[in-house]
Amino acid sequence: xxxxxxxxxxxxxxxPVKALSLAAAIMLFIFNNFSSLSERFVSVELRAVFAxxxxxxxxxxxxxxxxxxxxxxSLAAATEEDISATADFSRxxxxxxYTTPVTIQKKGVxxxxxxxxxxxxxxxxxxxxxxxxxQRVDVVPVFKGLPATGYRLEQYSVNPAGVxxxxxxxxxxxxxxxxxxxxxxxGKRGNFSARVRLINTNPLLTFPGGDTVDFLxxxxxxxxxxxxxxxxxxxxxxxxxxxxxxxxxxxxxITLQGxxxxxxxxxxxxxxxxxxxxxxxxxxxxxxxxxxxxxxxxTVVQFTPDHVTLVIHRGGRxxxx
Numbered sequence: 001x002x003x004x005x006x007x008x009x010x011x012x013x014x015x016p017v018k019a020l021s022l023a024a025a026i027m028l029f030i031f032n033n034f035s036s037l038s039e040r041f042v043s044v045e046l047r048a049v050f051a052x053x054x055x056x057x058x059x060x061x062x063x064x065x066x067x068x069x070x071x072x073x074s075l076a077a078a079t080e081e082d083i084s085a086t087a088d089f090s091r092x093x094x095x096x097x098y099t100t101p102v103t104i105q106k107k108g109v110x111x112x113x114x115x116x117x118x119x120x121x122x123x124x125x126x127x128x129x130x131x132x133x134x135q136r137v138d139v140v141p142v143f144k145g146l147p148a149t150g151y152r153l154e155q156y157s158v159n160p161a162g163v164x165x166x167x168x169x170x171x172x173x174x175x176x177x178x179x180x181x182x183x184x185x186x187g188k189r190g191n192f193s194a195r196v197r198l199i200n201t202n203p204l205l206t207f208p209g210g211d212t213v214d215f216l217x218x219x220x221x222x223x224x225x226x227x228x229x230x231x232x233x234x235x236x237x238x239x240x241x242x243x244x245x246x247x248x249x250x251x252x253x254i255t256l257q258g259x260x261x262x263x264x265x266x267x268x269x270x271x272x273x274x275x276x277x278x279x280x281x282x283x284x285x286x287x288x289x290x291x292x293x294x295x296x297x298x299t300v301v302q303f304t305p306d307h308v309t310l311v312i313h314r315g316g317r318x319x320x321x
Contacts, residue, residue, distance in 0.1 A: 039069045042080040044120075046102065049086060050129065051093045057130035057168045059203055060087075061122070064102055068110075069117040082108035083118070087125040099126040130168040137165045138177040139198065139213050145186030147219050150260035153185060154220040158213050163198065167205040175205075180213065188219045221259035225301060228271045229253045233290060233308060237278035242312045252290065252305055258298040270295050275308055285311045 043063045048056060064085045068078060084105045092098045101124045110116055139158050147153060158180075165172055180196045198211045231252045235244070252273045256263065272293040280286060287309040292300045 038071065039067060040078070042066050042068065042078075042083065044080050044083050044085045046085045046087060046125075048125070048127075049088045049090045050132075051090045053132055054089075054093070054095070054129050055132040055168050056089075056204060057128040057170060060125055060127055062203065065121045066104065067119045067121075078110055078116075079108070082106065082110040085120060087127075089127065089129060092129055095128075095130055097126065097128045099124055130170055132166065133169045133172050134164050134166040134208065135172055135175075136162045137175055138162050139180060140177050141180045141196070141215060142182055142199075143185050144182040145184050147185050147188040150222050151189055151219050152222050153188075154218045156215065156217040158215055160209075160213060163210075163213070164208050165205060166208050167202070171202070171204060180215070183215055183217070185217070185219075188217070189221075191216070191218050193217070221261065223257055224260045224263055225255060225257050226263045226266075227253065227255045228268055231268070231271055231273050233273045233275060233305075235275045235277050235310075237276055238312075239277075239281060241314055242280060242283070243314075244310065244312070250305070250308065252303060254292060254294070254303040255301040256294060256298045257301050262295070262297050266295055266298065273303065275310075280312055283312050283314045285309060 042065075044066045046061055046064045048060060050056070066080075066083055066085065068083075070078075084107060086103050086105070087100050088103065089098055089100050102120050102122060104118050104120050106116065106118065139161055141156065141158055143153070163178065165175060165178065179199045181199055183194060183196055193214065193216045195212050196215050198207060198213065200207070200211065229251075231254055233250055233252050238244075254271055254273060256266070256271065258266075274291050274293060275288050276291065277288070287307055289307055290303065290305055292303055294300060
């Protein structure tokens with residue numbers, strides 16, 4: 001009995017010191033295990049959830065910083081797709097300013113791993129909540145560059161000409177149009193089409209029907225006017241029995257309209273003023289219309305003279321007046 005009492009006395013002797021030693025050993029064990037864990041930081045997309053008919057009234061962080069602690073093997077296989085972050089405001093069903101925690105959920109290779117420790121920054125999100133609305137706005141195309149020299153953008157169409165815009169009421173109600181990304185006209189010489197994206201610089205706004213439109217542009221050559229002077233008037237089809245009274249033929253002037261490049265390439269020799277003398281069989285004075293002969297693609301705006309009076313002599317020469 002004395003031996004057992006001696007053993008018990010030894011066990012409880014200096015028990016405060018022994019208890020502190022045991023606690024220190026436990027803490028050292030925990031610290032050693034904690035310090036042996038590796039850590040990794042990833043950026044995770046934040047999903048904000050709102051009650052029906054409500055949405056955020058100001059921008060909020062679209063990603064959060066997540067710290068993962070665990071052994072090297074667990075961390076090596078983990079990616080940001082294995083973690084989801086959510087700020088759930090769905091319990092708030094009226095407009096106002098609210099705060100909600102950012103919750104983390106493990107997925108993929110991290111799901112079910114109790115040895116993984118996860119923390120998030122920020123811990124909570126505070127946002128003003130506002131009524132969500134939708135309205136139709138016009139699409140305004142934006143251009144850059146110029147068509148090829150001598151060409152112009154004659155007309156264009158955008159399909160659809162308007163799109164639905166959705167977002168917080170205070171923001172959407174002040175917007176009546178939305179611009180496209182730049183549509184490049186540089187060097188264009190003919191009609192063209194393109195699918196262009198709508199410009200949205202505010203993450204609170206969305207396009208429920210899609211953020212692209214179809215553009216169709218009509219490119220035409222620039223028309224210009226050019227005056228050709230000193231054009232010889234040429235009689236055609238005069239009977240061999242009749243002759244003109246004078247050798248000098250009057251000259252005329254003609255103004256043409258057409259594409260800039262076509263006009264620049266048209267030589268004076270290709271522009272003609274003629275008189276049709278077919279059917280003249282007797283001597284006499286005749287007033288005949290002047291006709292034009294010009295290259296294809298050009299339009300006669302005006303010409304002078306439009307009539308010529310001439311005198312025909314059998315076996316003689318005709319006088320122009």
